[in-house]
Amino acid sequence: MTRTSRPTGPVEGRRRPRASRTAGHRVATAWRLGAGAVAAALLAATAPTPAAAAADTAPVPRLDWASCGDGFECASARVPLDHHDPRGAGLDLSVVRHPASDPAHRIGSLFYNPGGPAVPGTAALPAMLGLFPEEVRARFDIIGFDPRGTGGSAGVQCFENPADEQALLAGTAAGHPEDTVQQRAWTDAYRSLGRQCGAREAALLSHISTANVARDMDLLRRAVGDRQLSYLGTSYGSYLGATYANLFPGRVRAMVLDSAMDPVAWSTGRDGQAATEGTLLRNGNDLAAGRILDAFLDRCGQVGPQACAFSAGTPTATRARFAELLQRLRTRPVAVPGTTFTAGSALETTVLSLYAANPVPGLPGTGWSRLGGTLQALWTATEAPAAPLPPVSHASPDQALAVMCSDSANPPAGADYPAQAAFARSRSGEVGPYFAWAAERCADWPVRDRDRYDGPWKHRTARPILVVANTGDPGMPYEGSRAMARSLARAELLTVDGYGHTVLANPSGCAAGYETRYLIDGVLPARGTVCAPDRQPFAG
Template identity: 50%
Template sequence: MSARRTGPWWKGIAVAAAVACALPASTPAAAGGRTAPAAVPVLDWGPCPDAPGFSCATAAVPLDHRRPGGRTIELAVIKRPATDPGRRVGSLFFNPGGPGNAAAGTAALPVAYELLPRALRERFDIVSWDPRGVGRSTAVRCFRSAEEFAAWAERVPDGFPVGARERGNWIRAFAELGRLCEQRVPALLRHVSTADTARDLDLLRRAVGDRRLSYLGVSYGTFLGATYAGLFPDRVRAMVLDGNVDPVRWVRMRPALPTELRQGADLGSARTLSRFLALCGRTTADRCAFSAGSPRATRDKFERLLRRLRERPQGEATYAATVGAVVNGLYVVDPGWTELAEDLQDLWEGGTPSLRGATGATGALRAPAPPEGDGEPAYPEVEPAYAVECSESPVPRDPRRYHHFERYARARSGDVGRYWAWLPEPCATWPARAADPYTGPWNRSAVPVLTVNTTHDPATPHRAAVAATRHLGSARLLTVRGHGHTTLLNPSACAARHEVRYFLTGALPPRGAVCRQDTPPFAAPAGK
């Protein structure tokens, strides 16, 4: 699940929002190839201008896979060749999460490459891409200039809305965003669903010459993997899904809650925050700057800080922005939890820290504009995430109900519940639905899928992984006792060994296997 939405890729998890009513299930025949197949893209690899050692290419794919001879769009593709080419197995496709810009593989892969186990880097070409609608691919861009974007963003409350006036501003601003996108990219809006991207992925698999797909997806990338396995069950070679979205709750509005609340993201954040405060309180201030000497005292200190910020913001550190920063700051234990504790202590002492964890759902709206070039806009893109999620994941369509959902989430998960309740609200007024979505079945893969999840994930809780594993039929769940969003970002050597073995041989971990995280929160520095 992703906290919105244009910050660093590792903040991008997968769960957000969407359309009003449950979508009709696609039959396997209708969801797969139903007309003449699209032409396999030709990848003319060349050096990446801003990623030494990586190769880049552009793939042409159909806008509408039901009409393969019609309009085409472009996908930006990136790869790093296997470092031991004599023992090369094939290509391993990597999706870093999202949806939206967090899923832009051309930016993510150079950052994430060294996090992948060395054995995988030796034996596979590691391939990623910017999904349709995103980044350097044919993108959903709804603002004509940075100035137009800035004028819109100025009206959006940071983090989430607090009070009737901010709620009204939030709802009107995101309704306007939907109208702008409908005016400027109407055709693309209906063809950026996860199913469209899964069909692109199958063309990319063929373009690199692999008979079957090897795939690693994290966060929202787990839903993309599940969708691919449903659409193309006989074309899966090996698939690891890390930080899992429940695919059934993504596409079905049962219970009748917004997407994140159905997924339990608010509960995952609340439980992880509770662990953060407890572990911080059990250690000393030199390891956790926010420690008040005990778990209870540290929790009380945190609650007093939030109450104070509600009454008197400190610069840009409002109550809502701070809650959003806390949620995002829980994603990476080392060094993220240490940095989050330092930021909270700075706030406690009256400072105005940069809130390194992020600045909430809309904090990226205040980010400096990226440099213009290579066809990219000079403003932080927020549109692609909504374009994907809002087209396929149903949410209640009355914006006035989200204040009710906020109260409901606050009652069950505390302050972080407010953040997750408002995250999908823009989808309540989103104008477009996917033309050809996939809504199951999910248990069709010809080979078992390996799911992996930490026990205290602030965005994709362990219970969602249990559900996803059940829906995926013969899948096997590997549990990692630890904290943070995904094991890619919070490594476990034990989990990595299981993943490498599975990718190379197809062997699954034993049923009920449990690993531990390598670096616990607030660990002593190496050598001490």
Template identity: 75%
Template sequence: MTPTSPPPGPAAGPRPHRASRTAARRTAAGWRLGAGAAAAALLAAVCPATALAAPDTGPVPRLTWEKCADGFECATARVPLDHHDPHGAGIDLAVIRHPAEDHAHRIGSLFYNPGGPAVSGIKALPAMLGGFPEEVRKRFDIVSFDPRGTGASAPVQCFDDPQDEQALLAGTAAGYPEGEDQQQAWSAAYRRLARQCADRNPALLPHISTANVARDMELLRRAVGDRQLTYLGTSYGSYLGATYANLFPGRVRAMILDSAPDPVAWSTGRGGQGATTGTLLRNGSDLAAGRVLDAFLDQCGQAGPLTGSQAGPRPGSQADSRSCAFSAGTAAATRARYGELLARLRTRPVALGGMTFTAGSTLEATILSLYAANPVPGIPGTGWTQLGATLGALWAATEAPTAPTALPPVVHPSPDQVLAVACSDSADPPARADHAALAALARARSGEVGPYFAWADERCADWPARDRDRYDGPWNHPTAQPVLVVANTDDPAMPYEGSRAMARSLARARLLTVDGYGHTVLANPSDCAVRHETRYLVEGVLPAPGTVCAPDQQPFSG
């Protein structure tokens, strides 16, 4: 859940030579920080099946690099649709790289996956390049690509016209459904979406798993001429890295898994858990989001609202970033105010910035805005101060005496490509399961955020395609070199417990902890962590066991 590029829309995405930094930016009104993908993008499927790595005999793609934008080069790689039939039908992958800035001391290529699943590497790499350490930019070509089924790489498209998909999803609640009528409409719409996707993509959907993306990445490693793989994966990209490490353990030179799930919980669950509990609930994403939401509200309340002398500075100034516009004066009062805001929006949605906000869409936007505790350069509207400002504006809007006579329609981001990967990859309860009961369980244990994650899981209940080549473990194949897992202690999407489980599951791994907030260390910088990551990538030296770093900046600290 890279951290900062948008989830794929209904279109196929830009051609590689048009990649640019601005392509991955969001407006403040859009109020969505991708994390690699957003929490809602982290879904999965049913019917686990153990898969083995396909033979490493596929033809190596020939990459012809051409200049695209802002110092980047782009190419197209031809890979097999089915890795068990390497000389059969093929698909084209869009690839991008930023050449090493110190070519004389270049080490090789560093592959980067921003998460999601189904976040475009073509868009994410230009947006996040500045977050990579200077020494890493000097010594490595930094390479990313749109995974199969995503963006410009044989994209899954379920509708000829995006408006047709919007018409289907218009009958679903924003964020998540509440009440029996909304729940039935939700399930029916995603059942129809699944059938439409199967009809439109019959050849592609059975070959879209994370394991097949890992096999593509192995061919790309060979295509760039590296003897072993150097890799950085954030959020879901860490699961891709762990999958590669167990399919091709002898090929690992260095691998950083930033904000990882428990691989067993993510793929199958334990015992019969996969048939009874959805992937996100197994992963504890609802618990993590609930904890961090409470922390945000507490710190917002303690920071206090803007005073008269602070009202003038523009957003982002020091005075503004030390205050929280949504504060009710204390932590307890601010938590209560947030509950009251959602209650108001359930009965009277409001318009703000040309968008309609319901209780569900406000909750979803809140969760995604927790991903970056402080502003991310180049990504407008990020940071907890901005979240407080937007919640404050919504609070004021709900106090208005009258609502607009006509609210703008709620826009539903296309889920096609996210579901195509996630629903073929992991075990989730089928349609006959009691998803309303799972949502109630999630609410009981994690508060307002719980049902959002339970109903996000439900979207895979009727998914028709299962990838027989997906990888379900084991996760402990000894790698040629040890893996470095890094994580924030208070991550709202991938709980810290998941990264600890990932480090324990891998045969050779070390956990580097950052005692801070936000989803992924890459999007929530720590100079301490950067030093350790750089030394590991360049020299192969791991941090000492038990190392804990501090973030560069705490929320509301200016």
């Protein structure tokens, strides 16, 4: 297959995507998200900001939709590699849509980005479609796409043979490094990974920022014939939405940003923060995860072992049991069927498992009750065989790092990442170092996209934006959504007093009702509105 990311001429696309019943497994792995209004939406859009103007000169992609199973249609969209050279080298985006179920009352298209970064939309949309409000599915064609560099859209692949990447990363700790030997191995491996990515994917890495994905999305909007954009972005997808809103403010019809970050903290930080704090610490991701881990352990202790298998009977005893489990795993990894768990891998599993407070249809292994069972299995597991332990299998980080390291400023190589990890542990507990060392992978990244967007975030959009967030979000702190709503020129925050990462994956009928009215009629909830989730953790 022709490589798609080292162009010397036109960049060839990957195969056309297929909507799949196994999409939920892939998303779960990556995750570990009015007639008067219609008439108003058809008003002519104002001009884009100067930073976006290049996208207007690119040819509009032609979308040849074809059935790809389960009621979905798939297509490929040609976009420029470099939006400043719109007729030069290009790449093909994989696109999927679910047509409106009530075509007679169809409003237009609703674009969806599930976050990540680097979660393929062609996998996420089939997995998550059932969570979209029924009336939204009736009135909109819902469209997902793999952002450039992701999945079927010239996905970044730093090694020709994935086994070579596994060999490079095999010596790195699962989750995060702890002692100096592990820290050195981590730093050396990710320095080598960055160099390899720069050597093999130089052309694509120079054009992979969220801003360029926003320019691609504007071309897709034009390709489907919508005068303005309707959009739902969850998690990192909220950053894509905010970027689009500030590059193309006049083209916003309706935009729901679910579980957002502070856009300033995510991109550059404030007052020189980026020299000493990585992206996730600036954004407070460690604080959110630490708070919700404590909430999980407390609730697990309260409901007892019948509802949460890891419960020790009280919140205090359950927190103590978790601390003891981690300490045991540091000296004595345990074996469960198919996997050896260390303290680092157990922490990583725990953090990602907090995202869904209750089971999510289509995403296997989700829910806090399932996490309680996992931790209890580790508590009772037998000691792993004596060293050497089997090599750690790492999911390829290439595509996520390509976006995060291109977009966001991080402390350079040689910065005191151990001190960052110690700081994070002091304020967030055991989960803190995980978030400090995640950003270290960008320390030696070879390139940042010169066309990335670092603000300002106050361009006045044609229509106001709706930000929604759970107060108990472990993936993006609730404070980040408040900061997003304040940062945008026209935005309102809808709060859900519940747990889990993204309101879409942790449903609230109350919030869904407000989102539906906003997307269809353009009506925002009253300022200060607070909704409840449909279910509390461990409910049934």
